[in-house]
Amino acid sequence: MSRVRLPVRRPWRLAAEATALLVAAVVAFPLYWMLLGAFRPAGEIESTEPRPWTASPTLDSFRRVFEQHEFGRYFVNSLVVAGSVVVASALIAFLAATAVTRFRFRFRTTLLIMFLVAQMVPVEALTIPLFFLMRDFGLLNTLGSLILPHIAFSLPFAVWMLRGFVRAVPESLEEAAYLDGASRARFLWRILLPLVLPGLVATSVFSFISAWNDFLFAKSFIISDTSQSTLPMALLVFYKPDEPDWGGVMAASTVMTVPVLVFFVLVQRRLVSGLGGAVKD
Amino acid sequence: MKLSVRLAGFTALAAVLATACAPQTSGTSSSGKDEKTGTLRVWLFQEVDNQPKQRVVDAVLADFEKAHRGAEVTVEYIPVETRAQRVKAAFNDPRSAPDVIEYGNTDTAGYVKDGGLADVTRDFDAWSEARDTDPTARRSVTVDGRVYGAPYFVGIRALYYRTDVFRRLGLRVPRTQAELISTAKRVRAARPDLYGLAVGGAYTYGALPFLWANGGDLATGKGGGYASALGTPAARAGIEAYTSLFGDDNCPAAKCASWTGNDTVTAFAAGKAAMAIGGNFSHAAVDAGKAKGKYAVVPLPGVRAGSIAPAFAGGNNIGVLKSTSHRTLAVDLMKRLASKQAQGRLFDAMGFLPTFTDVREQAAAKEPFVKPFVDTLAAGTRFVPVTPAWAQIDSSLVLPTMFQEIVSGRKDVADASADAAKKMDDAFGSAG
Amino acid sequence: MRRTTVAPPAKRSAPATGARRAPATTPSRRRGPRPRGGWTPWLYLAPALAVLGALLVYPVYQLGLISFLEYTQAQVSGGEPTRFRGLANYTDLFADDQFGQVLLATVGFAAACVLGTLAVGCALAVLLTRVRALPRLALLLAALGAWATPTITGSTVWLFLFDPDFGPVNRLLGLGDFSWTYGRYSAFLLVLLEVVWCSFPFVMITVYAGIRAVPGEVLEAAALDGASQWRIWRSVLAPMLRPILGIVTVQSVIWDFKVFTQIYVMTGGGGIAGQNLVLNVYAYQKAFASSQYSLGSAIGVVMLLLLLAVTLGYLRLLRRQGEEL
CATH class of the missing domain: 1.10.3720.10 (MetI-like)
Known part of the structure; x- marks a missing residue:
């Protein structure tokens, strides 16, 4: 750590640290307020004198969320969607990243540009053609209609990011493996994959978020089968502009945010170093 | 790296990958199947206070499932504001469409043109209860002589006011539109914590009576050719009158500009407004709030003293989707949901006015509450242009945008109404 | 916070200085041992290309196509034939004051x-x-x-x-x-x-x-x-x-x-x-609320082109700096 630290004079450092703590508090405040709102009794939320604490925390809002709707089911649905997208896009992106970093072939650069350009595509605008495509596949109203497009949309960025990790594995390792008589497949799955795993984790954060956040596809493709709804849709049930049930909204938001938070904290180290690694190469 | 060459390669690749075929159409033809078991999906509208409605519906469903072994029903209550997207998506994919839907009578023409609703003329005519359906309600499910659903309830709006507030401030119930506006402002001046008359920039059906009372109309013409009439002096006078209610002296634009009808009712029910234009269907919601027992309803006054502003002949219907694979079951469910018994219960629970003349008379006799609405109905109601274009005008928010532009001060009445008239004419021209 | 990536330390400290690490300085490392795999890279790429082709490229193509057609609810329901309108959707769009405002607001x-x-x-x-x-x-x-x-x-x-x-x-x-x-x-x-x-x-x-x-x-x-x-x-x-x-x-x-x-x-x-x-919300409202699918698609195409311009600018910048992709 000391390598980076500048010789900063003490008062300045204290000021910097105070600023950092203050900023951290401001940044964390919305999340704190969300938790607070989720645990507050109903009367206190609708009070015009909001206080930054609560004397009588209650689980009422959570109970309302889980009772009124099949929230548990939506939660599982969201997990299924995000999980499938993460696994599928990680594997596919891993193969593609290996191809573009460890081989030379015609159109390699073209493909790389294509992966970059593919990130530009405004996903929302594609809702229209995707709707018709999913309809023709007979996938509307199923979780498949959410999983497939998200795999496609998270792939380009994943490939782009994974390149750095794949490239960082020394080529001597590959040669050594072949000298030992390993097949290409064996090298790929037994040697390269474990080494690139931290990169895959960092990458999967992005695909996880995009799939977990999805709101537009769920809104457009899950037409009438409420058993296939996902969390964002369920959240909107509580947010009715004319009479929002803020307690319910905050409780539902909490339920929706916590898994992502846990995921982030788990992969936090790899994310920080991973992002550094990905953009540097 | 030669960028242009690479890009050319990319474009070529893209071209190869894309097979040349135009987007298909869905053909919302009937499925041809008529299964007697399985799950039926029903969409009904989410009301301000939905619980009582849900109880009535649940009772109907219990009977239905008892009568048809192996048939199950799932109901989803969908928000009225975004119904257009939901319903259209359903029309676009018959496979995932629900079997039975509740729909507003302003949407009938559009849905029929989109080929979404099943023609139930024969079933309707064979239904013994249908003989007592009042003619206006029957017209609201009829397009070109064919019937596309069963009327569910009639929705008429009138003026709700807080009797306690009026008494304390010594106010008289307004007898003209001008009096209505001045009364609203007097309430606000005396009680700044209350809105005088809760109005909404997105509350089209609350605004239309002002337009009509001043002699204006939405559009003129019939059948094929409609032309917007928003730009006429009479219509402008109505728009002017309605939008004059937005402001700190009655209903601050910062709040009220984005409000829908439901929002105004919610504000009234919560005791935050002295008056509101609410429907007979708002009755239950208001009774569930703080205003319970402290309010009365009168017809919305017109321009002349003693006259009644023409109300919008609102109402919802229950229809069967053409794509259903359970046609017989769906038609039976439609009839049960809209039956005399169910409508009677719905009236008790929600205050929804029945569409059967006999049931409505019984209801009126039982509940004096209904009188102002029946009076309003009797004074003559109006309707939006009966054309598929209306669904488009409605879903692209032409009128709410106009009101919001005026009340937020972005455009004056003349400009905003001219723009809205142009958008309407475009829609009439393209959707016929 | 310790680093736990696989990257060897020597590489990790240097790469931020991208301009200095021109590819020419390490040609043997970069180019030499990398195998020419014949069909292998394409095999590895196949799943990605299949998914992207079906779910990204094809929809983009359809988006472009719809933007040249008359495509409203009547066409979707199969009631009326789709009609080729050429650039008419785009001229409609640019003649619309609101589109100009929305475009400006989006960029700003x-x-x-x-x-x-x-x-x-x-x-x-x-x-x-x-x-x-x-x-x-x-x-x-x-x-x-x-x-x-x-x-x-x-x-x-x-x-x-x-x-x-x-x-x-x-x-x-x-x-x-x-x-x-x-x-x-x-x-x-x-x-x-x-x-x-x-x-x-x-x-x-x-x-x-x-x-x-x-x-x-x-x-x-x-x-x-x-x-x-x-x-x-x-x-x-x-x-x-x-x-x-x-x-x-x-x-x-x-x-x-x-x-x-x-x-x-x-x-x-x-x-x-x-x-x-x-733009994004506008396209969605046009398409799904007003059923003007072709106008919504045209807006989508405009967005795509704008972003493409940004990407190309970025790629040019990369090239001028001598970066290798």
């Missing part, structure tokens, strides 16, 4: 979001290098929290914070029942704050990781020369971080230009009289 809003995100992200990244472990951890965790928050929950929570009746912000600032979503600019500002809140962590963490890779001696030398903080950033850090800054800028542009959920949820689908519409 995205630019403000990108600038805000980059400024906050970079400033906090520098701040992170100036503080000891505890404050750093606090800031990192808070940022991760903001990043992890799903867009839709972020939007609703921020709405609640700024709620005129029950929100703490108005109370804190003494704004009474000021409605943030009523005015055009205050509504945009509210959304902007939320967007910056949830997207600065990516910039901050990436830039922070980049700064850590800058050799300490360089900075120490600069500091000993008496350079101010701002000068160190301008003359030493920024040039070294240029590749990283390039990437985070492009990513921010892409993300912020396509903001959908925040606008849709926070302004109720585009604000009063559509004052807060951005």
Whole structure:
């Protein structure tokens, strides 16, 4: 750590640290307020004198969320969607990243540009053609209609990011493996994959978020089968502009945010170093 | 790296990958199947206070499932504001469409043109209860002589006011539109914590009576050719009158500009407004709030003293989707949901006015509450242009945008109404 | 915070200085041993290409196609034949005043979001290098929290914070029942704050990781020369971080230009009289609320072209710097 630290004079450092703590508090405040709102009794939320604490925390809002709707089911649905997208896009992106970093072939650069350009595509605008495509596949109203497009949309960025990790594995390792008589497949799955795993984790954060956040596809493709709804849709049930049930909204938001938070904290180290690694190469 | 060459390669690749075929159409033809078991999906509208409605519906469903072994029903209550997207998506994919839907009578023409609703003329005519359906309600499910659903309830709006507030401030119930506006402002001046008359920039059906009372109309013409009439002096006078209610002296634009009808009712029910234009269907919601027992309803006054502003002949219907694979079951469910018994219960629970003349008379006799609405109905109601274009005008928010532009001060009445008239004419021209 | 990646240390400290590491300096390492795999790379690429071809390229093609057709609900339902309209949808679009306003608002809003995100992200990244472990951890965790928050929950929570009746912000600032979503600019500002809140962590963490890779001696030398903080950033850090800054800028542009959920949820689908519409939401409303699928598609194509222009500019920049893809 000391390598980076500048010789900063003490008062300045204290000021910097105070600023950092203050900023951290401001940044964390919305999340704190969300938790607070989720645990507050109903009367206190609708009070015009909001206080930054609560004397009588209650689980009422959570109970309302889980009772009124099949929230548990939506939660599982969201997990299924995000999980499938993460696994599928990680594997596919891993193969593609290996191809573009460890081989030379015609159109390699073209493909790389294509992966970059593919990130530009405004996903929302594609809702229209995707709707018709999913309809023709007979996938509307199923979780498949959410999983497939998200795999496609998270792939380009994943490939782009994974390149750095794949490239960082020394080529001597590959040669050594072949000298030992390993097949290409064996090298790929037994040697390269474990080494690139931290990169895959960092990458999967992005695909996880995009799939977990999805709101537009769920809104457009899950037409009438409420058993296939996902969390964002369920959240909107509580947010009715004319009479929002803020307690319910905050409780539902909490339920929706916590898994992502846990995921982030788990992969936090790899994310920080991973992002550094990905953009540097 | 030669960028242009690479890009050319990319474009070529893209071209190869894309097979040349135009987007298909869905053909919302009937499925041809008529299964007697399985799950039926029903969409009904989410009301301000939905619980009582849900109880009535649940009772109907219990009977239905008892009568048809192996048939199950799932109901989803969908928000009225975004119904257009939901319903259209359903029309676009018959496979995932629900079997039975509740729909507003302003949407009938559009849905029929989109080929979404099943023609139930024969079933309707064979239904013994249908003989007592009042003619206006029957017209609201009829397009070109064919019937596309069963009327569910009639929705008429009138003026709700807080009797306690009026008494304390010594106010008289307004007898003209001008009096209505001045009364609203007097309430606000005396009680700044209350809105005088809760109005909404997105509350089209609350605004239309002002337009009509001043002699204006939405559009003129019939059948094929409609032309917007928003730009006429009479219509402008109505728009002017309605939008004059937005402001700190009655209903601050910062709040009220984005409000829908439901929002105004919610504000009234919560005791935050002295008056509101609410429907007979708002009755239950208001009774569930703080205003319970402290309010009365009168017809919305017109321009002349003693006259009644023409109300919008609102109402919802229950229809069967053409794509259903359970046609017989769906038609039976439609009839049960809209039956005399169910409508009677719905009236008790929600205050929804029945569409059967006999049931409505019984209801009126039982509940004096209904009188102002029946009076309003009797004074003559109006309707939006009966054309598929209306669904488009409605879903692209032409009128709410106009009101919001005026009340937020972005455009004056003349400009905003001219723009809205142009958008309407475009829609009439393209959707016929 | 220890690094746990597979990258060998030698490579990790150098690469931030992208301009110096021109490919020509290490030709043997880069080109030599990399196998020419024949069909193998294509085999590895096959799944990705299949998925992208079916679910990205084909829909984009369809989007373009629909934008040249007359395609409304009547056509979708099969009632009327689709008709080729050529560029008529585009001329309609550009003749529409509202489209011009929305386009302008989108560009302005995205630019403000990108600038805000980059400024906050970079400033906090520098701040992170100036503080000891505890404050750093606090800031990192808070940022991760903001990043992890799903867009839709972020939007609703921020709405609640700024709620005129029950929100703490108005109370804190003494704004009474000021409605943030009523005015055009205050509504945009509210959304902007939320967007910056949830997207600065990516910039901050990436830039922070980049700064850590800058050799300490360089900075120490600069500091000993008496350079101010701002000068160190301008003359030493920024040039070294240029590749990283390039990437985070492009990513921010892409993300912020396509903001959908925040606008849709926070302004109720585009604000009063559509004052807060951005292209993405506008396209959605045109297509799905008004069933003008062809107009919605044309808007989508315009967005795609604008973003493409940004990408091409970025690629040119890369090429001028001698970067290899």
